[in-house]
Every structure is written in structure tokens, then in C-alpha cells.
Amino acid sequence: MPTTIFDLIGEENLRTLVDRFYDLVFEHEQISHLFKNDKESIKEKQRLFLTQFLGGPALYSERFGHPRLRARHMPHTITEEDAVAWLSCMSKAIATLHIDEALKDELFKRFVPTAMFMVNTGEEH
Template structure:
């Protein structure tokens, strides 16, 4: 049996990314610590997240085609991302990964990569 070449392929491609992002933003849109830094309508935010995660986990580079170079830290600078908000974001993602039923070792690999990214996005100390 051929081993999958990327996390993206291993988890089932765009369908799984789509389910993960949908589960994630359902939580973000209701999280009191995250609501202040996200738009009320999460449609466009979720669309960009789908494109980014597809590329981030080894799938097609749709994000770059649509938005250019990710420059993720720079794109997030206008938002106050505190350690508390980082943790809330990761909590929502952890629950979304559970709901999506992504299997090991991919679930852990995904969460570890996103944890490193979330740490990198922090730009404001807790108040």
C-alpha cells in the first residue's frame, strides 16, 4: 500500500479540511475570548483558513494563488493576540480535531504545527 505523501493526503484532502474548519469556526464564533477579534460573519475568514490549511498541510497552494504569500504574523498584527486568546484558539482547534475524528499520528502532527503557529502569532501580553 502506498504511503500518503502529505498530511493533507493522509487525512482525506479538502473534504476533511472543510469539516475541520467548519467545526473550528462554529466554536470560535461562540467563544467569549475570541469574539472580539473576529468578524461577526466568519464566512470569508473560514474560506481563507480552508485555503491556508490546505497549503500548510501539503495540499494545493490555493492560498498563495488567492492571497499571495501568507505573511501570517504580519496579517495578524492588527489583532490583539494574547496568550489567553492563543489558548482559546487552540482549545477550539483541539475540539474541532476531535469532532472531525482525524486519526493519529496526523491529529497530533496537525495540533503541534498549529500550536507552533499560534505561539508565533501572539503579539500582545495578557492584561
């Protein structure tokens, strides 16, 4: 089987990433208001999701079914600015990991199109 980003990063780094990411999100003045559920349960869901998003076992789908990520974000109004804020938290969280710089870049790039795809309000083009 080909090596995945999940394999390269490993479970422990992924756990650290998700922890640091939501600590930043919950303090972010632009987007913290969107997150209403318990921080620890949001972290757990995201850890399951990112495991499969990065090529590891489909832990999220086993528990919650098909991700339908855009549909699941629809109850929240997400602007382009929100997506940029989300990505900046992710970028800061990635920067704290002890992994290769090239792997950090590769990891961050995975999130950009998905974050922009979650934008569900603002000007139509």
C-alpha cells in the first residue's frame, strides 16, 4: 500500500495537531462564536475525520456515515474570512509539530481547497 500523509505524520502528531488547532479556534475572535458544542467532543470527531481525510482508516465514516462535509457545515454561516481564519489556526497548529518542513507544507495544502469549499455565504461568482 502506498504511504499516506497519515502514515507520515502518525497518530500522536495528529492528536497534538487537533488539540492545538481547536485551542486556537476557540480563542479566535472571528470564528470562536461558531463552535457551540463541547470542545473535547469536537476534537474527537475531527481526529476521526482527519484520520481518514489524510489517508488512514475510515474511522469517521464507521461512526457517523458519509462525511457530506459541506452539507454538515450548512447550519453554520461560513464566510471567506471565516475560512481564512480557520486556515490560519491550522497553519499555526501545524507549525508547532516536530515534522519535516516539506511535510508541513504538504499537510497545509490538503486543507486549503476543502476550507474554501465550506464557504456558504457571500458574493456569488
